Amino acid sequence: MNGFEVMRVDNGEVSVLRIKGFLDAHTASDLEREIQRLLDQKRFKIVVNFRELNYISSAGLGVFMGFIEEVRGNKGDIKLTNMTPKIFRVFDLLGFPTLYEIRDDEQQALQSFNNQK
Amino acid sequence: MNGFEVMRVDNGEVSVLRIKGFLDAHTASDLEREIQRLLDQKRFKIVVNFRELNYISSAGLGVFMGFIEEVRGNKGDIKLTNMTPKIFRVFDLLGFPTLYEIRDDEQQALQSFNNQK
Amino acid sequence: MKLAVKNQRTKKKFHLRIPSQTEYLEIIREFVSRVARKVGFKEDDASKIELAVDEACTNVIEHAYGGDGKKMIDIAIQVDYPGQKMSIIITDQGRGFDPSKLRAPDMKKYLQEMRVGGLGVYLMQSLMDEINFEVKPGPKNQVKLVKYLMNNQRQK
Amino acid sequence: MKLAVKNQRTKKKFHLRIPSQTEYLEIIREFVSRVARKVGFKEDDASKIELAVDEACTNVIEHAYGGDGKKMIDIAIQVDYPGQKMSIIITDQGRGFDPSKLRAPDMKKYLQEMRVGGLGVYLMQSLMDEINFEVKPGPKNQVKLVKYLMNNQRQK
Ligand SMILES: Nc1ncnc2c1ncn2[C@@H]1O[C@H](COP(=O)(O)OP(=O)(O)O)[C@@H](O)[C@H]1O
Ligand SMILES: Nc1ncnc2c1ncn2[C@@H]1O[C@H](COP(=O)(O)OP(=O)(O)O)[C@@H](O)[C@H]1O
Numbered sequence: 001m002n003g004f005e006v007m008r009v010d011n012g013e014v015s016v017l018r019i020k021g022f023l024d025a026h027t028a029s030d031l032e033r034e035i036q037r038l039l040d041q042k043r044f045k046i047v048v049n050f051r052e053l054n055y056i057s058s059a060g061l062g063v064f065m066g067f068i069e070e071v072r073g074n075k076g077d078i079k080l081t082n083m084t085p086k087i088f089r090v091f092d093l094l095g096f097p098t099l100y101e102i103r104d105d106e107q108q109a110l111q112s113f114n115n116q117k
Numbered sequence: 118m119n120g121f122e123v124m125r126v127d128n129g130e131v132s133v134l135r136i137k138g139f140l141d142a143h144t145a146s147d148l149e150r151e152i153q154r155l156l157d158q159k160r161f162k163i164v165v166n167f168r169e170l171n172y173i174s175s176a177g178l179g180v181f182m183g184f185i186e187e188v189r190g191n192k193g194d195i196k197l198t199n200m201t202p203k204i205f206r207v208f209d210l211l212g213f214p215t216l217y218e219i220r221d222d223e224q225q226a227l228q229s230f231n232n233q234k
Numbered sequence: 235m236k237l238a239v240k241n242q243r244t245k246k247k248f249h250l251r252i253p254s255q256t257e258y259l260e261i262i263r264e265f266v267s268r269v270a271r272k273v274g275f276k277e278d279d280a281s282k283i284e285l286a287v288d289e290a291c292t293n294v295i296e297h298a299y300g301g302d303g304k305k306m307i308d309i310a311i312q313v314d315y316p317g318q319k320m321s322i323i324i325t326d327q328g329r330g331f332d333p334s335k336l337r338a339p340d341m342k343k344y345l346q347e348m349r350v351g352g353l354g355v356y357l358m359q360s361l362m363d364e365i366n367f368e369v370k371p372g373p374k375n376q377v378k379l380v381k382y383l384m385n386n387q388r389q390k
Numbered sequence: 391m392k393l394a395v396k397n398q399r400t401k402k403k404f405h406l407r408i409p410s411q412t413e414y415l416e417i418i419r420e421f422v423s424r425v426a427r428k429v430g431f432k433e434d435d436a437s438k439i440e441l442a443v444d445e446a447c448t449n450v451i452e453h454a455y456g457g458d459g460k461k462m463i464d465i466a467i468q469v470d471y472p473g474q475k476m477s478i479i480i481t482d483q484g485r486g487f488d489p490s491k492l493r494a495p496d497m498k499k500y501l502q503e504m505r506v507g508g509l510g511v512y513l514m515q516s517l518m519d520e521i522n523f524e525v526k527p528g529p530k531n532q533v534k535l536v537k538y539l540m541n542n543q544r545q546k
Pocket of ligand 2: 509
């Protein structure tokens, strides 16, 4: 109903959040809550799958900025996958690809977490 | 681009118009033109398939009213098929089912034309 | 008709002004049905409101302004929360008409005669809970369409 | 800012007023991107305009009105045909700010510091061809966003 949904799938140490719909100033808090829940459970290895996301504004980008320090401070990371070109452009305009690891799909992101061990 | 499309498929004496998108005061003339073309070619046995139509206003209904007399005066008919419940409701509100033959699918409408011969 | 900027807790207001051209009916419909769904109408009622507003705007484009696309259509929506209703007021400053002469066509007669047109007002009346025409000095012509949120059970 | 009712042949105007609440951003975006596509922008540019307007409206909701959903956002669109441009003026009567202090953040520094927020204005500047802030007596705060129709080749 809200136009935004998060589905969480845990895969060993890594948690995948599949996000869907639009991520704007109205729905950003839904994603925030979901990530906060992961941190509360000491799960710091996070993959966010953008495949079904069709819109993001700076309020959505702000969610990742808000958590990245804490996550990395706990030897975790937030890796982003399956961005459509439209979504990627917004990240790219802001230079975010230098700050976040962006992968083609979940498999690649999971592998990259495993290689780090 | 216009939000409305008509595809014509001739089947013996009967012409089927498959309409798609929305039929309102802006697009009604597109359908009008297509039906006028049939009449110019002396094709009076017409099936209109609504399967991919997702909206109709009274301007769209008016198109059928505008041709039905001429068509029937020439031993033809306009039969309507594959209406979604939403579209059917508009016809029904206006009592159109007493005036037009509404069939489930093209096959039924074609058969009913053939049975008339 | 100007909407006040300040809003009471019990009301929500939306206002759209758009050129009087049929190509924008699509945008009007999308806007109105989205607002209707946002404020709580089910898909089914939202699509009735959408159609009624289309009919009113089509009349403005064709009858009030006679196809002059430089004119504007004015659509004001008010949602009243305790009363649980959505009112849509469509205003034009066009040619005007005598609302007292507007009445539902006799559909049976209508169908027998197979006339073209004259269905818009009948549809608006069938789809909405209330409809009211007003001709104000200005000249301003208004159609007010009202739908109640709570009567999803009712027949109309 | 009032839009005149009469329209010149060379201009098209659209006007939306909607409550200052994030839940309506969706409706604003849909409206603006549909108008943009109708007047001739390609999907790609329409989605840039949509995002820039979202950012401006989000700022009104959060900064100008500080979350007071009883206030209204005012969005006026003008399309100039000989100039082939679309201008969107977003007006609020809220808290106000000093536009001269608004400038693009140094993105490199920004990213190093991993700050939250401050991206909206930078995005608007990157996505549009012109952006202009104005604080008018009233008080009225306006952001004007402009996009040209003919420069689909340009890089921004
Ligand atoms: N906004 C308006 N301005 C002027 N005349 C109007 C307006 N709305 C309705 N009318 C008049 O009411 C009549 C009935 O309208 P309607 O039922 O929608 O049928 P139609 O538009 O097919 O004639 C119109 O023919 C017109 O004379
Ligand atoms: N309409 C407005 N009213 C008041 N302040 C505004 C407005 N628009 C922008 N601002 C100010 O400009 C700043 C920068 O905005 P922006 O780049 O969108 O980042 P953010 O909204 O994340 O702070 C805001 O923090 C706010 O102080």
